[in-house]
Amino acid sequence: MVTISELQILSRLNALMDSPAFDEFTLPKVLLVGAGGIGSHLMDLVCRGLHGHALDLTVMDGDVVEARNLAHQRFTSEDVGRAKVDVLAKALNTPEHRITAWAENLRESSQLVGYDLVVVAVDRPEPRRLVHASDVPWIDLRSTGRGMLVLTHLDATERIDVQTPDHPPASCQAEGVLEAGFVQVGFALAAAVGAQWVIDQVVHGRSPAKAMMMDAAYGGLSFAPLTGVGA
Secondary structure (H helix, E strand, C coil), X not given: CXXXXXXXXXXXXXXXXXXXXXXXXHCCEEEEECCCHHHHHHHHHHHHHCCCCCEEEEEECCCECCHHXXXXXXXXXXHCCCEHHHHXXXXXXXXXEEEEEECCCCCCHHHHXXXXXXXXXXXXXXXXXXXXXXXXCEEXXXXXXXXXXXXXXXXXXHHHHHCCCCCCCCCCCCCCCHHHCCCCCHHHHHHHHXXXXXXXXXXXXXXXXXXXXXECCCEEECCCCCCCCCC
16 A cells, blocks of 8 residues: 555655756757866866766867966866867767767857756857847856856846947956966856856746845945836
């Protein structure tokens, strides 16, 4: 005879097995755009965070490793001159984690086709806007010095537009910092937030993350209010 408690256990197991986390056919395809300070560390965190879970992640970036990257990006001196995406894919591929290297920069919306989740961690507004215009869940990760900024598909369009003006490419390290022999860790904050977003999306199919700003020394920061927008 099956008892009430056994039925409850079976019901919970059935619900768990019906979730996306246990259905290999619904495993989301994740695209990470950018393999620099934020992206390279995010990949390591995601792979560690999903250590017992399947992962299908493509990393896109057209850059090669340079000596100036070594202080704050997940590379070593032996990697200099190699494509960043190739280094990361080789280091993090496992039987459970399928990591695909795509040594190109994001320039057209067609490059986003076929992915279920998109993470953009670049230093230029044009790729960000391509991601913002996509119809899948996305997160936009940025950092400058000790600070970081995050936007997601859940944010108001006005907030996203205000925070994505035209500007030249900018490093996550303030001018002169690397030359002075130290780094500022805003990129690590952004990588951690982005990694948790990916983990939540892959395991639970959702994430509550929305716009946030943070400083590694002062904590959470506030956005300026948007006129007539509750976001």
